[in-house]
Structures are given as structure tokens and as C-alpha cells.
Amino acid sequence: xxxxxxxxxxxxxxxxxxxxxxxxxxxxxxxxxxxxxxxxxxxxxxxxxxxxxxxxxxxxxxxxxxxxxxxxxxxxxxxxxxxxxxxxxxxxxxxxxxxxxxxxxxxxxxxxxxx
Amino acid sequence: xxxxxxxxxxxxxxxxxxxxxxxxxxxxxxxxxxxxxxxxxxxxxxxxxxxxxxxxxxxxxxxxxxxxxxxxxxxxxxxxxxxxxxxxxxxxxxxxxxxxxxxxxxxxxxx
Numbered sequence: 001x002x003x004x005x006x007x008x009x010x011x012x013x014x015x016x017x018x019x020x021x022x023x024x025x026x027x028x029x030x031x032x033x034x035x036x037x038x039x040x041x042x043x044x045x046x047x048x049x050x051x052x053x054x055x056x057x058x059x060x061x062x063x064x065x066x067x068x069x070x071x072x073x074x075x076x077x078x079x080x081x082x083x084x085x086x087x088x089x090x091x092x093x094x095x096x097x098x099x100x101x102x103x104x105x106x107x108x109x110x111x112x113x114x115x
Numbered sequence: 116x117x118x119x120x121x122x123x124x125x126x127x128x129x130x131x132x133x134x135x136x137x138x139x140x141x142x143x144x145x146x147x148x149x150x151x152x153x154x155x156x157x158x159x160x161x162x163x164x165x166x167x168x169x170x171x172x173x174x175x176x177x178x179x180x181x182x183x184x185x186x187x188x189x190x191x192x193x194x195x196x197x198x199x200x201x202x203x204x205x206x207x208x209x210x211x212x213x214x215x216x217x218x219x220x221x222x223x224x225x226x
Binding site for chain 2: 043044045048059093111
């Protein structure tokens, strides 16, 4: 199994530009999570989906952030326009379902730098 | 106040020592407790999972949950340099609740 795949692994962009992060969950997993990790705030849940439907987006910091899951094997997190404070590592994770016993498997992350 | 508190460290121990990590939490509804290990520039990976109170052992790792004190612990016996990583606790309430993560504790095991 290839695990959770994220692309790009590194992204450097200038303030005001649109950034799109991509994620392919593990095949057969029905739940997908987007996290952001910074030294100051730790690991924060931004949004999660179940069966391609957004369940909770209360962690999305502001309207500049949006996420989609058009099918079971692909999700995007978009930031438009990007700001320097968005610089962080963004992780995607997937799990079989949302039950308490299900393990979340994390991807390698996308390291975003906004200049 | 954060729902989950975890000392960021760093915690430095000599090889072979016992590593003791812990988290405290404020939400009495939490029932599912996990420990993740994160190596530098990698995603977190699940180490241990426990439901409700009690102990769980897996090789050199032991997880303990004390719901009455709202306190969870992870012990690593016979620590190795390869155990050097950041350890994050995570917890959730009902089956559909989102995980709350601790800030992570950086552990350094010196040869």
C-alpha cells in the first residue's frame, strides 16, 4: 500500500498567490482529514470529510481557505490569496471511517512557505 | 486554556533509560486516547491506542489512562536513539468527534 500521498512536498510562493495542496487517501478509506502544523500552534485540524462530504470545517481559519473532495481518491486544500502567516506544514490523513477505534494514517505533509 | 496540555520538552535521556511522557486534559467526555510518534519532517504515525481507562502494553511501550485524574501517560522502556522523535497525544470523545492533539513532546535519546 502506497499510504497517503500528498503533493507537492514543498511549495514556496509569494503573498497573494493561490496555493493548491493535493491529497490522495489510502484506497478504501472513507474519511479524510486536513491538518496544519506550526511550532506556535501545534497540529490543528482544519476540516474533515466522510464519504466525500465535509463534516466539520470549523477549523478552517478564514474564508481564504477552502477544501474539496470531488471523489473518494482525491482532495484539495486551496488558499487564495495566500499570506505569510499561512506558512506551515499541511498534513492530509485518512482513516477507514470516523469511529473512535479507527486509526488515522498521515501523509508526509506539504511544507508551505509564503514570502 | 487548551483542552489538551502537553509539555513540549525537549526531554533528553541516555540510551537505555525509561522515557516518561504525559498529557492532561480538561474534557471529561474524551474516551479514545492515542499516542503518535513524529520523526523530523515526517507525518505522525500511530504508536498506541487505548479506550477509556487502564493500561496497554506493546513491546517497549506502555500507555496508561487515568480518567479520574484526566491524565494519560506513555512509557518507553530501554530507550534507543531511534526513539528520538516528537510524541503527540491525541484524544476524542464520541465516535464522531474530532481528535484533539497535544502540542507534542520532543524526546532526544543520547547514545
